[in-house]
Amino acid sequence: QQQVKQSPQSLIVQKGGISIINCAYENTAFDYFPWYQQFPGKGPALLIAIRPDVSEKKEGRFTISFNKSAKQFSLHIMDSQPGDSATYFCAARGSGSARQLTFGSGTQLTVLP
Amino acid sequence: DGGITQSPKYLFRKEGQNVTLSCEQNLNHDAMYWYRQDPGQGLRLIYYSQIVNDFQKGDIAEGYSVSREKKESFPLTVTSAQKNPTAFYLCASILSGTSNQPQHFGDGTRLSIL
Numbered sequence: 221q222q223q224v225k226q227s228p229q230s231l232i233v234q235k236g237g238i239s240i241i242n243c244a245y246e247n248t249a250f251d252y253f254p255w256y257q258q259f260p261g262k263g264p265a266l267l268i269a270i271r272p273d274v275s276e277k278k279e280g281r282f283t284i285s286f287n288k289s290a291k292q293f294s295l296h297i298m299d300s301q302p303g304d305s306a307t308y309f310c311a312a313r314g315s316g317s318a319r320q321l322t323f324g325s326g327t328q329l330t331v332l333p
Numbered sequence: 334d335g336g337i338t339q340s341p342k343y344l345f346r347k348e349g350q351n352v353t354l355s356c357e358q359n360l361n362h363d364a365m366y367w368y369r370q371d372p373g374q375g376l377r378l379i380y381y382s383q384i385v386n387d388f389q390k391g392d393i394a395e396g397y398s399v400s401r402e403k404k405e406s407f408p409l410t411v412t413s414a415q416k417n418p419t420a421f422y423l424c425a426s427i428l429s430g431t432s433n434q435p436q437h438f439g440d441g442t443r444l445s446i447l
Contacts, residue, residue: 224375226375229373254435256438261440261441262440262441263337263339263423263425263438263439263440263441264376264423264438265438266435266436269435309375309376311375319364319427320366320378320381320391321376321378321436323375323376323377324375325373325374325375326373326374326375
């Protein structure tokens with residue numbers, strides 16, 4: 221059972237545009253929601269993360285919006301650049317001692333020059 | 334610089350063969366994880382270990398085995414029982430007992446069938 225649903229599967233944006241990726245979760249016990257960026261042939265790297273007691277977090281051009289009541293969160297990339305072209309994964313961490321991450325299925329972002 | 338080293342980068346397996354993927358970290362992290370990544374899918378947890386000499390099955394452990402004899406090392410063996418082993422395998426680690434800390438990932442091993 222997929223506990224974190226991510227959309228869209230792929231996204232094409234013009235340079236300077238806004239990229240928006242959405243995720244929804246089911247388990248209310250999740251307590252930490254990171255976004256990872258992955259380039260081909262590399263491991264995922266943490267981009268930005270949020271806790272459920274915060275509705276928005278911004279770091280540079282990247283913003284997470286979090287809606288606890290709807291159990292949804294999204295990543296906004298402002299002024300998208302060709303170098304942002306990568307696969308983005310949302311994730312949610314359980315509150316148990318194992319600190320396991322459950323990942324969304326990924327979004328392949330292409331930013332056209 | 335501290336980090337996670339996975340080797341080899343590419344690996345080929347013959348029918349009926351067991352292969353072992355290496356994962357070494359010098360971050361002094363307690364917990365280590367193995368994930369499998371298939372095209373169009375998110376990362377799926379194979380095994381994880383929170384302390385030396387202890388490990389637990391993840392969501393897709395069948396056909397895989399692990400060991401954790403040293404804090405720095407968490408090798409994954411893909412056995413002949415895993416009928417569809419072609420995938421990108423990622424190792425990760427985290428410092429236990431910390432909140433708001435991300436899992437750090439290695440750069441993966443791509444396993445293919447000959």
